[in-house]
Amino acid sequence: MLYSFTDPLFFYFFALLIPIYWLLNRKVKLQNFILLIASYLFYAIGNLGIFTLFLLSTIVNYLIGLWIFRVDDNLKKKRVLVVGIVINVIYLGFFKYLNFFIDSFVSLFNLLGLSLSKSSLSILLPIGISFYTFQAISFLVDLYKGTLKSMPSVLNFGVYMAFFPKIVAGPIERAEPFISQLNQPKTFDMEKASSGFQLILIGMFKKVVVADIIAVKIQDFFSNPARYGSATAIFAIFLYTLQIYADFSGYSNMARGFSKFLGINLIKNFDYPYLATNLREFWRGWHISLSTWIRDYIYIPLGGSRGGKKKTYKNSLYSMLIAGIWHGAGLTFIFWGFLHGIYLIINRKIQKPPDPDRTLKPNKKFLIKASTGALTFILVTIAWVFFRASSFKIALSALKQLFVRVNTPFPVDLLAIFIFSSCILFILDFFQKKLNKHEIFGDLPWYFQGIIYAIMIYMIVIWNVEIYTPFIYAGF
Amino acid sequence: MKVEKNNSNFYKSIIFSILLLITIDILFIIPENENLFEEPYDWGNRGDIPFKINECKSIFAENQGKLKIIVIGDSRGQQALWSQELDKKFDNQTITYNLCFAGTGALFQISLLQEIFLPQLQPDIVIWDLSFNDFGDTPVQNEQNRELFSLPRARYYTNYKINMTSEEQISYYLSKISRLYRYRSNFFPSVFRVESTKGENIAKYERTYQAGFLETEQIFISNETDIRNLTINSPLHNETMTKFQQIRQSLQTKGIYHLIVHPAHDHQIWINKELQSLFIEFGEDFFLDLNGDSRFVNHTLYSNKDHLNSNGASLYTNLIYEKIQVQVNLMLESIQEEN
Numbered sequence: 031m032l033y034s035f036t037d038p039l040f041f042y043f044f045a046l047l048i049p050i051y052w053l054l055n056r057k058v059k060l061q062n063f064i065l066l067i068a069s070y071l072f073y074a075i076g077n078l079g080i081f082t083l084f085l086l087s088t089i090v091n092y093l094i095g096l097w098i099f100r101v102d103d104n105l106k107k108k109r110v111l112v113v114g115i116v117i118n119v120i121y122l123g124f125f126k127y128l129n130f131f132i133d134s135f136v137s138l139f140n141l142l143g144l145s146l147s148k149s150s151l152s153i154l155l156p157i158g159i160s161f162y163t164f165q166a167i168s169f170l171v172d173l174y175k176g177t178l179k180s181m182p183s184v185l186n187f188g189v190y191m192a193f194f195p196k197i198v199a200g201p202i203e204r205a206e207p208f209i210s211q212l213n214q215p216k217t218f219d220m221e222k223a224s225s226g227f228q229l230i231l232i233g234m235f236k237k238v239v240v241a242d243i244i245a246v247k248i249q250d251f252f253s254n255p256a257r258y259g260s261a262t263a264i265f266a267i268f269l270y271t272l273q274i275y276a277d278f279s280g281y282s283n284m285a286r287g288f289s290k291f292l293g294i295n296l297i298k299n300f301d302y303p304y305l306a307t308n309l310r311e312f313w314r315g316w317h318i319s320l321s322t323w324i325r326d327y328i329y330i331p332l333g334g335s336r337g338g339k340k341k342t343y344k345n346s347l348y349s350m351l352i353a354g355i356w357h358g359a360g361l362t363f364i365f366w367g368f369l370h371g372i373y374l375i376i377n378r379k380i381q382k383p384p385d386p387d388r389t390l391k392p393n394k395k396f397l398i399k400a401s402t403g404a405l406t407f408i409l410v411t412i413a414w415v416f417f418r419a420s421s422f423k424i425a426l427s428a429l430k431q432l433f434v435r436v437n438t439p440f441p442v443d444l445l446a447i448f449i450f451s452s453c454i455l456f457i458l459d460f461f462q463k464k465l466n467k468h469e470i471f472g473d474l475p476w477y478f479q480g481i482i483y484a485i486m487i488y489m490i491v492i493w494n495v496e497i498y499t500p501f502i503y504a505g506f
Numbered sequence: 507m508k509v510e511k512n513n514s515n516f517y518k519s520i521i522f523s524i525l526l527l528i529t530i531d532i533l534f535i536i537p538e539n540e541n542l543f544e545e546p547y548d549w550g551n552r553g554d555i556p557f558k559i560n561e562c563k564s565i566f567a568e569n570q571g572k573l574k575i576i577v578i579g580d581s582r583g584q585q586a587l588w589s590q591e592l593d594k595k596f597d598n599q600t601i602t603y604n605l606c607f608a609g610t611g612a613l614f615q616i617s618l619l620q621e622i623f624l625p626q627l628q629p630d631i632v633i634w635d636l637s638f639n640d641f642g643d644t645p646v647q648n649e650q651n652r653e654l655f656s657l658p659r660a661r662y663y664t665n666y667k668i669n670m671t672s673e674e675q676i677s678y679y680l681s682k683i684s685r686l687y688r689y690r691s692n693f694f695p696s697v698f699r700v701e702s703t704k705g706e707n708i709a710k711y712e713r714t715y716q717a718g719f720l721e722t723e724q725i726f727i728s729n730e731t732d733i734r735n736l737t738i739n740s741p742l743h744n745e746t747m748t749k750f751q752q753i754r755q756s757l758q759t760k761g762i763y764h765l766i767v768h769p770a771h772d773h774q775i776w777i778n779k780e781l782q783s784l785f786i787e788f789g790e791d792f793f794l795d796l797n798g799d800s801r802f803v804n805h806t807l808y809s810n811k812d813h814l815n816s817n818g819a820s821l822y823t824n825l826i827y828e829k830i831q832v833q834v835n836l837m838l839e840s841i842q843e844e845n
Contacts, residue, residue: 038676224516243698446697476515480522487527492690493698 034198034500035230035284036237043072044288051292056215062189065292069192073157080156087121088191091166092184098173099181107174114170122163125156130359157504160356161200162191164323169205171327182209195288199281199503201299201319208294216293225469226290232458232468233283235486237501238493240451241277244269245499247447252418255428259436263428265444270418271411272451275304277502278317283468298468302459304410307402309370309377312410320356324349342378347371357417362425366416373409527686534685543689555607555618562603562627569601573837576629578615581608582769583635585813588823595827599838600631612640613746616753624760630837632757632764633826637797638778641747642740733803736771738778754788763833767794767826770802771812794829796822 034040047068054060074081094114101107169190172178182190186209196203251258251266258266282299289296303315313321329349335342347368354367390398412429419425461470471479537543566574573596577587583606592602605623615634623629681688757764766785768776775798785793796802807818814822 220513220516224513227516227520247698443697446695471519472516474515476518477522479515479519480526483519483523484526484530487523488530488686491687492693494690 034504035281035288036234043068044291048291052218055217058213058215059185061216062185062212066185066188066192069189069194069197072194073192073197076157083125083156084162084192087118087162087166088188090117091169091191092187095170095173095187096181098170111170111174115167118163118167118170122159125159127359129155158197158199161202162197164202164320164356165191165205168202168323168327172205177204178206178209186212193289193294195285195292196296199278199285199501200317201282201285201297202323203297203319207297211294219293222290222293224472226287228469228471229283229287229290231287231483231486232470233280233285233287234490236276236280236283236455236458238490240454241273241280241502242499243493244273244276244447244451247444248273252420252424252428255424255431257436257438258431259438260432260434262438262441262444263431263434265441265448267415267428267432268411269444269448269451271304271407271414272448272455274414274417274502275300276451276455277499281501281503286468302463304407304455305403305459305463306406307399308381308406309373309409310381312406313370313374320353324353328352339378343375346374346378350374361422362416362419365422365425366413369413369416373413531684531686534689538685538689543692558603558605558607559622559626562605565603566601566627571841572599572601573631573834573841574627574629575600575602575631575633576623576627577602577604577606577633577635578619578623579606579635579767579769580610580615580637580640581606582637582813583767584608585809585815586635586769586819586822587633587826588816588819591820591823592827595824596834596838600834606635611746612636612750613743615640616746616749620753620756624756624762629762631830631834632762633767633830634764635767635769637769638738638776638781639740641742641750641778641781642738643743644740648743733773733775733798736774736776738776738781742780763830763837765792765794765826765830768797769812770796770799770807770814770818770822772805772808773803774798774812791833794825796825801825 047064051061051064051068054064070081070085073084091114094110094117097110098107098114101110169178169187173181182205187205189212190203190205190208191197193203193208248266248269251262252270255263255266279300286296286298297319299318301315301318303312306312306315329345332345332348333341334345348371350367350371351364352367353370354363354365357363357366415428416422416425419428458470462468465473471482474482562576575592577583577589579586584604587602587604587606589602589604593600605618607618610618615636619632623632677687754764766788768785785795801821802818807814807821809815809818
């Protein structure tokens with residue numbers, strides 16, 4: 031099982047790959063071939079059945095792409111594109127959402143007094159299916175629109191779909207920038223390796239030292255919130271907000287880091303979302319590869335902000351609902367998307383364009399930024415409750431517990447973890463934003479860098495003592 | 507120019523951080539030799555040993571005048587004897603503490619008894635849950651024995667390479683090579699620790715009998731209906747055998763009553779003729795054989811193949827009570843006479 035970056039087996043795999051890959055200095059095709067084999071190995075070792083499905087999806091999408099590329103007639107091209115999109119949506123829907131319908135179907139049967147077992151019907155969810163299917167759709171659309179000017183080779187398309195640092199949990203790459211990198215001759219670049227190393231270390235630190243510790247501490251609360259009082263509820267809910275950020279941005283950092291070692295740049299998936307002062311800004315910094323995908327392939331084709339306020343609001347809501355459904359078929363994900371849709375509509379309604387004539391005192395400006403930032407953070411946190419909870423009922427119960435007094439001891443451990451985690455994440459975000467890059471240690475004196483790396487490695491080793499939690503987005 | 511400088515800084519920083527980690531690792535020899543580290547939490551609950559000894563000491567101190575009973579053994583014993591229940595049966599004239607530790611073999615238990623329990627806790631009665639496979643000259647036992655005597659103190663036991671996953675194997679070798687890694691759990695802040703997994707949370711429940719095994723419900727269902735003979739045919743570890751005889755003699759000399767109990771297993775009889783005849787030689791008062799006992803041939807008494815659940819522990823405790831009742835009453839009478 032190679033799916034996880036924190037699995038020691040993965041490090042063996044990567045350590046073996048790097049010298050082979052760079053020994054083929056500048057031999058583009060061979061390097062790409064090695065990448066393809068390594069990526070297939072990474073995926074196939076996990077589950078051969080799932081790999082076969084993935085392979086099938088790759089072949090089908092390549093053939094449809096070839097068809098779109100070769101057809102001259104625009105109407106015919108459009109028809110082929112629609113067929114391609116429909117096939118991908120059915121594929122995604124079948125594997126991702128069928129279990130949800132099975133659950134509902136079984137519940138209905140049981141209500142009618144007929145017994146039907148879930149296990150007899152359930153199907154396996156292919157790892158990374160949401161990510162690679164969206165990539166495939168964007169590839170077909172980009173070919174149709176001409177954004178992707180030439181048809182990539184089978185090899186390059188294979189790598190685009192399967193590239194192991196991103197296959198499990200993204201980022202969702204666009205074909206043009208990714209494939210153009212594959213076509214360039216690559217030599218080992220120490221600067222890229224240095225920045226890759228920093229990204230991997232920061233990502234792993236966020237995952238192991240922050241996200242995993244929070245995960246085990248709050249799981250009891252989200253299993254049965256009614257047992258806990260308001261203090262625990264407040265900390266658990268805010269801690270989840272930190273956990274999902276540390277987990278997912280940690281993963282994205284690591285994915286970018288491993289890619290950099292291979293001379294490939296992946297899209298930056300996070301841009302300090304929790305420092306945002308409004309919801310639109312939040313979405314410009316959260317899961318950027320998905321939010322821009324939704325913008326380019328759903329929001330804008332629906333009409334975007336053209337066509338008046340009402341239509342803009344409607345498009346925002348639809349787009350966010352699709353973002354919710356993308357995560358899973360549960361009602362909680364749909365409601366999470368809906369809530370963000372509503373947030374964005376309200377945001378659009380009340381946000382006024384900046385008035386260049388109006389100058390504010392720095393203190394007042396800071397106060398306004400801090401209060402809007404805090405409000406944004408709280409709204410995002412409330413929405414995360416629905417994202418985290420296993421059912422709608424539990425989400426409501428978790429929110430209700432914010433106002434319920436239960437005679438349980440004050441959760442000192444949660445408070446300690448909250449202070450610790452928020453300090454780490456804030457400090458990292460602050461310096462990354464200030465320096466405008468995620469690799470913040472590179473410019474420091476070597477001895478200072480060495481001390482920081484040693485401390486981080488040691489903390490990762492110590493924190494690894496506790497239970498390992500899989501990456502949250504690896505489930506999508 | 508700046509790029510070149512950054513590149514050379516990167517090399518230097520990596521080398522420096524590696525040297526830093528190696529230096530700290532080597533310097534850890536000092537606190538290790540000074541016995542300043544506790545055993546890591548990595549395997550069984552041997553990490554709980556210092557905590558449990560201290561708790562036992564304070565409980566014995568609070569209950570002076572009562573008959574002090576300690577229970578030693580491995581995970582089977584840990585899940586078998588209900589200390590509080592035993593004390594209740596003796597009208598709380600006894601004070602019992604379960605000092606069984608998961609993952610310990612006979613030689614390890616002998617060392618604990620000899621070096622720590624007897625001098626520091628001064629028990630009146632020792633109940634020793636001991637099975638035939640604790641004496642084997644097997645890779646598992648040898649690994650443990652080697653580590654026990656080759657280290658400044660017996661502490662890190664990420665051993666038991668058999669059936670290890672690749673991750674566990676890496677962990678095992680790292681713990682051999684690096685002290686930073688070996689003692690890492692000593693530096694993991696307790697506030698961040700997950701409750702009811704390892705450490706003090708286990709010991710906390712000992713007195714109220716969830717006894718370090720919170721899974722008291724029936725989770726094990728076996729399909730076996732016939733009783734199978736399981737021959738423990740690995741050669742005996744000579745050193746363990748010698749030390750076992752020595753500690754028994756030492757207990758007898760000190761007038762400490764001890765009862766060896768062979769644990770029960772679901773639908774299995776463990777066979778080792780040499781040990782069986784040795785145990786029988788001890789006499790009925792000193793040996794309770796639950797191996798293949800018909801009262802324990804019942805799936806509902808087990809949480810897994812050879813670990814009892816709360817139902818099984820209740821039966822086990824009752825049988826221990828019946829076995830030591832006469833001896834305990836005699837000892838209690840003599841205490842009363844002395845007073």
